[in-house]
Amino acid sequence: MPDHGYSSRPVRRVATIAAAAILLLSFGASAASAGPDLERLPPAGAAGIVHARGLAGTGQAAASPNMTWHGGPIITSTVVKAIFWGSSWGSPGDKISGIDAFYGGVGNTGYMRTNTEYTGSNGQVGSAVSYAGHVTDLSAAPRKAPRTSAVLAEVKKLITNPVANGYYPVYIDQPRGHAGYCAWHSWDSINGVPVQFGFFFKLDGDSGCDPQNPSGTDSQGLEALANVTGHELSEFVTDPRGNAWYDGSGAENADKCAWTFGGNVSFGGHSWKVQGNWSNAAYDARSGYDGGGCIQTR
Numbered sequence: 001m002p003d004h005g006y007s008s009r010p011v012r013r014v015a016t017i018a019a020a021a022i023l024l025l026s027f028g029a030s031a032a033s034a035g036p037d038l039e040r041l042p043p044a045g046a047a048g049i050v051h052a053r054g055l056a057g058t059g060q061a062a063a064s065p066n067m068t069w070h071g072g073p074i075i076t077s078t079v080v081k082a083i084f085w086g087s088s089w090g091s092p093g094d095k096i097s098g099i100d101a102f103y104g105g106v107g108n109t110g111y112m113r114t115n116t117e118y119t120g121s122n123g124q125v126g127s128a129v130s131y132a133g134h135v136t137d138l139s140a141a142p143r144k145a146p147r148t149s150a151v152l153a154e155v156k157k158l159i160t161n162p163v164a165n166g167y168y169p170v171y172i173d174q175p176r177g178h179a180g181y182c183a184w185h186s187w188d189s190i191n192g193v194p195v196q197f198g199f200f201f202k203l204d205g206d207s208g209c210d211p212q213n214p215s216g217t218d219s220q221g222l223e224a225l226a227n228v229t230g231h232e233l234s235e236f237v238t239d240p241r242g243n244a245w246y247d248g249s250g251a252e253n254a255d256k257c258a259w260t261f262g263g264n265v266s267f268g269g270h271s272w273k274v275q276g277n278w279s280n281a282a283y284d285a286r287s288g289y290d291g292g293g294c295i296q297t298r
Contacts (some may be wrong), residue, residue, distance in 0.1 A: 022283045043147045043187050045143065046199070048255060049184045050183045053207070053259055055208075055253050066283055067245045067278060068245070068248075071121065071243060072214070072240075072244040077097070077126045078128065078236070080166070081135065081168055082171065083134065083135070084148045084171050094218055097136060097227060098225070102270070102272070105269065106268065108129075109276065109297075115296070117279060118253075126237075131198065131294070141173055142174065145201075152197060156190050159190065160189045164193055168197040169233075172202060173202050176209070181230040182203060182217065186198075187241050199224070203224035204219075210224050216271065230254070254277050263289070278295075
């Protein structure tokens, strides 16, 4: 996907021009008087943006509630290799081991099966996840919100043999600062091979990106990363190239259930407070934990 820098509004996948205006206004009159602060907005080419709590783009708002297929492929089985970028990952606490446990345990769980009702040009979404472990790059990560091209360049640097069903999430050791979002996913190609990748800020002490799991035994930073990790993974399998499943407003299945929870899910030796995902079938049946389409297990 070409990167044209920072968009003057969130990309089509998440919000309209009106939603972008609400996002900017939510940061106060002082920012507005100085003109748009582009760092606050997601970069062009990003999809499935996890907006911080209370900002535009969260929730289920859509003119037509159910998602429709737009002709593209989905992911029938997933290969994940995580990238941890930044000098402080040499002392990661529980976050690297925790994310390893998340990806290593999530395959074929009830949580991953929340995505499997959807089909594409190449078959049905699968719940299998093969985790190839992680790589660490201790060079300095961007101190400000990066463009999609910068994250793709990091993937190219560390992944020399990508696979077409691969997902390469990049976790940096820098906080989101003024950015109004916690994570996103995108896609491009490396040496002619389609690649999909994600981006995640450091979320330690970040109330805007915290799932608020008071009973959790993991660090708050890991809990926050786990929730947005589930969000982006679910959107990767159902809409890997931006032309598969989303609703009339551009929202993908996890966008439509952002910051709503049906309890915890257990896998990988942890109990995670991870948001649910949209199910057309559940909406039609007026079921789900919210009575309106969001499911957490299947």
